[in-house]
Amino acid sequence: MHAARLFFRLIVRPLLREPLRALLTALAAALGVAVVAAIDLAAESSTGSFQSSLETLSGEAVYEISAVGGVPERVHGDLVRLPYPGRFAARLEDYALVGPRRERVPFFGVDLFGDPVAGAAAAAFRENLGERLAEPGVLAGAALGYVEGDTVEITVNDRAHRLRVAGVLSRSAAPTEDQDRFLAMDIAHAQRLLDRLGKIDRIYVYDAPESEAWQRAVRAVLPDGVAFEPAGARSEGNRRMLRAFRLNLRVLSFIAMIVGAFLIYNTIAVSVVRRRTEIGVLRALGASRAAVRAAFLLEGALFGLAGSALGIPLGWVLAEGAVEAMSATVSSLYVTSTPGEIRFSVESVLAAVSCGLGTALLAAWLPAAEASSAAPSAAMGRARIEYDARRRSGAHFLRAVFCVAGGAALCFVPAWNRIPVAGYAAAILLIAGAALATPAAAERILRTAAYVMARLFGAQGFLAARGLAASLARTSALVAALATAAAMTVSIGIMVGSFRDTVILWMNRQLAADLYVRPVGRGGGGFAPTMAPEIADRIQALPEVSAVDRFRSYAITYNGLPAKLAFGQVEVHGRRTATRFLEGPAEEKIWASLAAGDNVIVSEPFSRKHDVHAGDYITLPPAGRQAAFRVAGVYYDYSGEQGFIVGDRSIFLQYLPDPRPSNLAVYLHPGVDVRRARQAVMEAAGEYSIFAATNRTLREQGIAVFDRTFAITYALEAVAIVVAVLGMAGGLLALVIDRRREIGVLRFVGASARQIRKMALVQAGLLGMLANLMGLVLGVGLSLVLIYVINEQSFGWTIQFHWPVGLLLAGLTGIHLSAVLAGLYPARLAAAVDPSEAVHEE
């Protein structure tokens, strides 16, 4: 028989006869593809093109020279005097809040005459530039919308300034929004404005002669602790840091696709079961095995293609929604990010199509192989098919045991390149194990449930359970699909819930001060804004205040990854908080060693990421020197993924003599009214722009950030559940259609339409319950993998296991209700079956 004819007879015609079911399956596939595409696009937009916004004006720079705490200005002079070609552009870098909307934009001090990038952009102003800038004015990026002569209000660090716009700059002929959102100022003016005389942040090197001699000459000029590296290192470091984050999101997005795969599998398996007789006859008439397999694979491909076609535009829409949430996450956990435009490239379309198509073909493989193995003309009754399915369920169960054991073993394999490959594999094995165990477990449970159901719902309850137990071949994939969605809800619920509780506990210990003060200006990319030292002194002098802890943090690069080097006043902090240490001696001993000499503590993520432990020595590059520090302890920290190195202020001021703190922790005398004290603190700051948050506000903000961070995971869960419920509706529909005759017989032997409807609904409910049960078991297993393997290996946080009982109950109830809801229409259909017609059709 001709392959196309075969395909038409076996696949297309039956699909056309049940358009609703075909549509549901395609829709499920589409949602899967959409989620994968959406996460991909959104991640690309919010992190992929991630470039530190401070690199906006770096142009074609080849190298960059920088140091923690700034490079001494004279270094620039030394470099310029080197007898080599190549240009050195000095920069001061900061962030400014601009205009009434307080938009955060990079603020640069540049050499307007010598800078190859800013200078070229300013060419138009070259003529009177000296005059224009004699009075401090700024050049505004074109996208900010100012015109020459405007007054712009900006806040940098703790000071507000009113500046005249001396000109508008555009970086390119066709400026993209991002590139042209910045402020630039003559570097000398900027140094004065920011009170940073004698310091520059970065020197870009252009048109460098790529000779070793030149490199050696440059290095000879640079003091110890000044880094000389290829330009773009910051963006590269950010990208590397974000890799794990993106990977985890991507993996999460695949779960919806896995659920979709189960459903495609189910649809095709049902096709095969139903057309068993027809396949046999066609084989007897000369259709080859390969042709039969191809026909069913093609059915899978059809769903994959339809899913991709629907899913890609849907993914675009979802990406628009996801990108906001994702940037918020990236900003709060990593580095400040401004999402770029969502771009659909040819590659992303191809990726989505191949994901949809590949998954569908993979899902179709098994049923197609089974179809092709049917002996010619061996017309098999349903009972025989189900008998085979039951016989196989034992073997599957054995395989399931192996899968679970393999998964458990993989949990002990360390990460590869900070990617928890084995952890992901373990998760996949667990899911596969659960799917393989489903038929056996479902049968066992349903057989027992039949008697309970008979008690609860009478004959229809019994019949519902028995009917399901007897339809394993066509229902176990449905259960596996919904169970996977439920497991995702459970595992992520447990992981996020545990994480949340862990963070709350940690905050309760760690945040012991009454007020936290920061400058109004905002930083970015690990770059903390600072405030004048006298603010702290004034606050300390207030009668309400008992102590002030001055805290300063610097963005550094450690082993090619961004990290934070910070110091506070151990004599204040150590006595008042109960920091929990993971490694190291008793807390008091650690504080004592910090105050005594060159000791630091590091946060848990830092320790894990760089494999640095208590007792190790690490080399840090504070300005002017390269110095070794002993790690006195490793402490629990959940404030960021980059990792902290923390030391004592009095020690570190020797290396980084800038006395400006970035944050203050203010401890009040007992009994002082916090709100009144906050008012006093804000007033004490006087002309400085600072912000004081109460302990409570800070904690609330912390939790709000946390919740926002995980909002997207909930959205992904919801999609996975929707996908599963769509499949459930389709599967239940198939069940009703296939059992029309039995439904008819039941009507003849006395069942009312209501009883039939109830039976179908009980079946939907039973499927939901089974899925929940399997999902709960699988989900708890997955949550252990998530918490103790994947999370630890990719982020380095210890999460204390907690049962978020309320969340789980709500989630599982929701899934159960959705399953019943999905059964409403099929149940109505079942009740409407015309008994005489159904019984007499053969």
Next chain:
Amino acid sequence: MKSGETVLRFSGVSKRYFLADRAVDALRDVSLDIAGGEFVALTGRSGCGKSTFLNLAGAMDFPTSGSVAIDRLRTEKMSAAELDAVRRGRVGFVFQFFQLLPTLSAVENVELPLQLAGDRRPRARALEALELVEANGLAARLPHQLSGGEMQRVAIARALVHSPSVVLADEPIGNLDSESAAVVMRLLRRIADELRTTVVMATHSLESAAVADRIVALRDGRIETVSKGV
């Protein structure tokens, strides 16, 4: 108890099916009284209205006009729920293709009518019914483990288990070899004779119809002749 009394009464019954483009009159002005314990055979060629007659007799459907009364209860005035109740309590069906639920064992199939009527402990009565059809040895078997004749005997047990007033059999031997057919016919005869349960059987085999007390020949939805059987 039912002997002699009219168990099933058709008075001027017509049934019209509406198809997309035309109407089909499956029964036209049929009037017939059937007494308790009577065995009636409906004959006629395919499409003459036998199954329709049985459906109406079994409260599966309403007549278009006229009246059908089962145990004096007139179905045309009933709600769907009342029809269900009548069918559940007073009617048993036997089909040409047996129609046992493939996923339930023989005895579980027989229990169905009792269970659907709310009986929570139907096992004893189901076994009794199986014994009546000489099939108690088959109780635990699944339908695909039974021969055609055995399946039909189990189906008859299912039709009897709730002691209905009338057993309606639609071509009960249409799918059986002659030996099994003879067994089934003997059983139906016994049901009428010993249990005094009315049996109405549709068949196009005149030979089997001869076993009945009365033979009603249908043609194009009308009663053509009524004749005595044995």
